[in-house]
Amino acid sequence: MFDFLFSVGILGIIVLFAILYRERYKRLIQHIDKFKGPKKIPILGNVLQLGFTPDAYLKNVMKWYKQFDYKNFYVWIGPIPFILLVESKFVEHVLSSNTLTYKEDPYYLMYPWLGRGLLTSNGHQWLLRRKLITPSFHFKILKEFLQVMNETSGRFIELLSREAAGSKDQLLDIQNLVPRLTIDVICETAMGTKVNSVEGQPSEIVEAIGVLCNIIPERVLSCLKRIEWFFMCTPMYWQQKKALATLRKNFAKIIEDRRRLLETFPPISNDTEEDEFTSKRPKMAFLDNLLTADVEGKPLSFEDIFEEVSTFMFEGHDTTATAIIFGIYCLAWTPRVQKLAYDEQKLIFGEDSNRHPTYDELQNMPYLDLVIKETLRIFPSVPFIFRTAPNDTHLLDKFLPKGTAMVIPIFGLGHNPHNFDEPTEFRPERFANTDRTKVNVFDSVPFSAGARNCIGQKFALLELKVILSKVLRRFQLLPAPLAKQNIADILNPDYEPGKQEVKMYVSITLKSLTGVPVRLVERK
Numbered sequence: 001m002f003d004f005l006f007s008v009g010i011l012g013i014i015v016l017f018a019i020l021y022r023e024r025y026k027r028l029i030q031h032i033d034k035f036k037g038p039k040k041i042p043i044l045g046n047v048l049q050l051g052f053t054p055d056a057y058l059k060n061v062m063k064w065y066k067q068f069d070y071k072n073f074y075v076w077i078g079p080i081p082f083i084l085l086v087e088s089k090f091v092e093h094v095l096s097s098n099t100l101t102y103k104e105d106p107y108y109l110m111y112p113w114l115g116r117g118l119l120t121s122n123g124h125q126w127l128l129r130r131k132l133i134t135p136s137f138h139f140k141i142l143k144e145f146l147q148v149m150n151e152t153s154g155r156f157i158e159l160l161s162r163e164a165a166g167s168k169d170q171l172l173d174i175q176n177l178v179p180r181l182t183i184d185v186i187c188e189t190a191m192g193t194k195v196n197s198v199e200g201q202p203s204e205i206v207e208a209i210g211v212l213c214n215i216i217p218e219r220v221l222s223c224l225k226r227i228e229w230f231f232m233c234t235p236m237y238w239q240q241k242k243a244l245a246t247l248r249k250n251f252a253k254i255i256e257d258r259r260r261l262l263e264t265f266p267p268i269s270n271d272t273e274e275d276e277f278t279s280k281r282p283k284m285a286f287l288d289n290l291l292t293a294d295v296e297g298k299p300l301s302f303e304d305i306f307e308e309v310s311t312f313m314f315e316g317h318d319t320t321a322t323a324i325i326f327g328i329y330c331l332a333w334t335p336r337v338q339k340l341a342y343d344e345q346k347l348i349f350g351e352d353s354n355r356h357p358t359y360d361e362l363q364n365m366p367y368l369d370l371v372i373k374e375t376l377r378i379f380p381s382v383p384f385i386f387r388t389a390p391n392d393t394h395l396l397d398k399f400l401p402k403g404t405a406m407v408i409p410i411f412g413l414g415h416n417p418h419n420f421d422e423p424t425e426f427r428p429e430r431f432a433n434t435d436r437t438k439v440n441v442f443d444s445v446p447f448s449a450g451a452r453n454c455i456g457q458k459f460a461l462l463e464l465k466v467i468l469s470k471v472l473r474r475f476q477l478l479p480a481p482l483a484k485q486n487i488a489d490i491l492n493p494d495y496e497p498g499k500q501e502v503k504m505y506v507s508i509t510l511k512s513l514t515g516v517p518v519r520l521v522e523r524k
């Protein structure tokens with residue numbers, strides 16, 4: 001009797017869930033079928049086809065791009081459909097809209113660390129934060145950040161030189177080394193704190209950031225760890241708790257020290273020239289702007305400041321590291337481009353391989369600008385971004401009911417053969433105004449676009465140019481001796497990487513499972 005009642009109970013629960021699910025997604029299911037997509041199976045959708053490893057996800061998505069001829073398609077992750085917008089006119093429609101700015105899944109997985117900071121918030125809260133943070137990227141403050149970038153990249157170049165001298169064939173895994181540069185830059189520009197990762201100094205803060213940055217993609221890409229109660233039963237939950245406590249503790253002290261410092265040296269105003277007093281002031285940190293901020297008549301709370309500095313650190317170091325890594329990689333694989341980029345540097349700096357570039361010099365490196373655009377077209381640091389339709393909406397001729405999840409596959413958009421001829425060729429000139437086939441803005445959007453574009457774009461470009469300028473001047477870049485794989489092979493999902501070759505996968509940023517080996521030979 002008990003067995004019978006138990007079975008009926010379980011059956012009842014399943015039926016109830018099925019009815020609730022159908023009711024919730026009924027309209028979505030009706031409309032989603034208007035898009036093409038891979039064949040799905042009940043409950044699991046396309047999860048099995050997507051694969052179970054981060055490199056498999058990327059490979060299979062690349063296969064789908066080809067299967068659907070770089071037209072929009074949907075994928076079901078379990079019971080939830082995601083529409084992948086591979087056609088740039090749809091991307092333009094979403095990113096130019098002031099209403100399709102809403103973020104939900106998977107951004108909510110970042111709440112434990114980033115709270116409702118600029119990256120993850122919506123609506124009025126987002127607008128207030130955007131207004132608050134925009135002045136932190138005023139060119140006067142960027143010039144202050146540039147001093148940090150120059151000083152840190154100088155130390156980093158010496159690290160590369162030592163590592164290359166000590167390794168066979170001067171072969172280095174740059175994926176392993178570059179994050180040490182970008183974490184130093186972000187900690188000093190965000191909080192005014194030197195952590196000296198370039199020198200290999202252990203740091204509680206860097207360790208905690210590393211833990212938190214790993215947990216987010218683990219959860220985003222795992223059906224089970226996305227579920228809160230399941231995640232709470234894993235060791236990762238406790239690692240997250242410990243890392244957050246460490247960051248908060250360190251952060252409380254940094255804020256206290258910084259407040260005291262600001263009482264002695266008030267921050268510079270964007271409108272005034274630097275005078276004798278302000279020139280003695282320590283370098284401006286992003287934190288200073290937050291500590292002196294006033295939002296609707298109130299100062300920011302500790303939690304508000306923690307969220308924003310964390311967002312700045314999360315968004316600002318791994319993304320930039322990925323762009324530097326693939327910039328160096330592409331230069332190593334295309335000697336023609338490397339020569340042109342090096343010649344441009346020689347025109348500015350002569351034979352001086354160590355001098356720090358000035359802000360104005362960095363604004364006048366047109367060929368390096370093109371190299372960076374082309375690198376980010378092929379290897380965008382942030383491969384996928386997401387939006388959720390906040391209301392029933394029309395995407396050009398397609399109707400999307402409220403709650404539809406949209407993916408903008410930045411990695412893929414830039415490879416679309418309908419927009420780029422020979423898309424797997426590394427040809428920076430395609431972005432030059434003089435090129436016959438001028439690129440449409442929405443064909444490649446590594447920094448996103450529109451209202452929610454990357455607020456740190458200018459910061460990132462400055463850092464990228466500083467380091468690429470120094471690397472180009474100091475080293476000749478060459479592919480790993482055993483690697484045969486060219487860029488077209490990397491973008492071919494059927495290619496199996498061999499020794500010293502890269503194997504792409506998606507974390508939150510783009511990475512290689514096998515590292516990114518490149519030879520760095522000191523120029524004479």
Ligand code: HEM
Binds near residue numbers: 120315317381386459
């Ligand atoms: C090459 C380096 C970078 C790339 C490719 C990049 C790319 C992006 C992309 C694609 C977005 C849109 C995210 C989304 O819609 O979910 C974004 C947003 C954002 N980025 Fe970056 N980013 C870079 C560097 C930086 C840096 C250095 C900072 C800070 C110092 C930063 C701060 C932010 C913030 C705060 C947002 C959220 C903006 C908002 O929603 O209003 N990023 N970035």
